[in-house]
Amino acid sequence: MSNDLSHIHRFVPGNRREATPLLLLHGTGGDESDLLPLGEAIAPGAALLSPRGQVLEHGMPRFFRRLAEGVFDEDDVRRRANELGDFVTEARKRYGLKAPIALGYSNGANIAAAMMLLRPEALAGGILLRAMVPLRDAPVADLAGKPVLIVSGQSDPIIPPSNSQRLAVMLTKAGGDVQHRTLPVGHQLSQADLTIAKEWLGNIEAMNQTAA
Numbered sequence: 001m002s003n004d005l006s007h008i009h010r011f012v013p014g015n016r017r018e019a020t021p022l023l024l025l026h027g028t029g030g031d032e033s034d035l036l037p038l039g040e041a042i043a044p045g046a047a048l049l050s051p052r053g054q055v056l057e058h059g060m061p062r063f064f065r066r067l068a069e070g071v072f073d074e075d076d077v078r079r080r081a082n083e084l085g086d087f088v089t090e091a092r093k094r095y096g097l098k099a100p101i102a103l104g105y106s107n108g109a110n111i112a113a114a115m116m117l118l119r120p121e122a123l124a125g126g127i128l129l130r131a132m133v134p135l136r137d138a139p140v141a142d143l144a145g146k147p148v149l150i151v152s153g154q155s156d157p158i159i160p161p162s163n164s165q166r167l168a169v170m171l172t173k174a175g176g177d178v179q180h181r182t183l184p185v186g187h188q189l190s191q192a193d194l195t196i197a198k199e200w201l202g203n204i205e206a207m208n209q210t211a212a
């Protein structure tokens with residue numbers, strides 16, 4: 001664990017320099033260690049940058065404040081998304097990284113979506129697992145062809161299908177190359193999330209290599 005940059009975080013250098021790094025963003029009550037196994041499974045050998053959310057809700061780390069489940073303090077969303085964007089800039093300099101693809105779950109997927117809308121330059125793309133619309137009045141972002149995978153749960157008690165659909169439309173309108181999959185599951189992650197994310201990322205990396 002390191003606490004010398006703006007966010008407490010863990011960094012795993014990986015052994016494939018050409019692989020796009022992943023920015024791992026945990027769910028409510030998680031921390032910087034939570035998603036490391038998922039990141040390693042989805043992107044073997046890629047560098048992993050995993051910050052801890054700076055907000056505490058009854059002692060549980062999160063990436064922004066909420067007023068109730070699914071009801072966000074949008075001023076705080078904006079502030080924290082910008083701080084996280086700055087952290088990515090700092091960490092890229094410190095560790096010599098390309099722009100990362102965010103891999104977020106739940107609250108982490110929501111802050112990743114907010115970063116895509118507010119700080120699109122900070123990310124090379126996003127894998128958003130159980131994400132919802134993070135801001136009602138989002139600025140018009142330029143995601144110009146950035147790849148985004150959204151994986152939703154059909155019976156998610158926190159996120160109605162219409163909400164994740166709206167997020168997909170929002171990111172597509174901003175120019176993102178969005179793929180939205182819905183699984184017959186709830187809010188929890190399933191093996192299918194891992195399989196879909198790994199395959200999607202493999203395709204993105206293959207396209208990047210062809211383009212290089």
Ligand code: MLT
Nearest residue numbers: 028066069070106107110
């Ligand atoms: C959020 O606060 O981001 C969502 O309600 C998901 C969660 O429970 O963390």
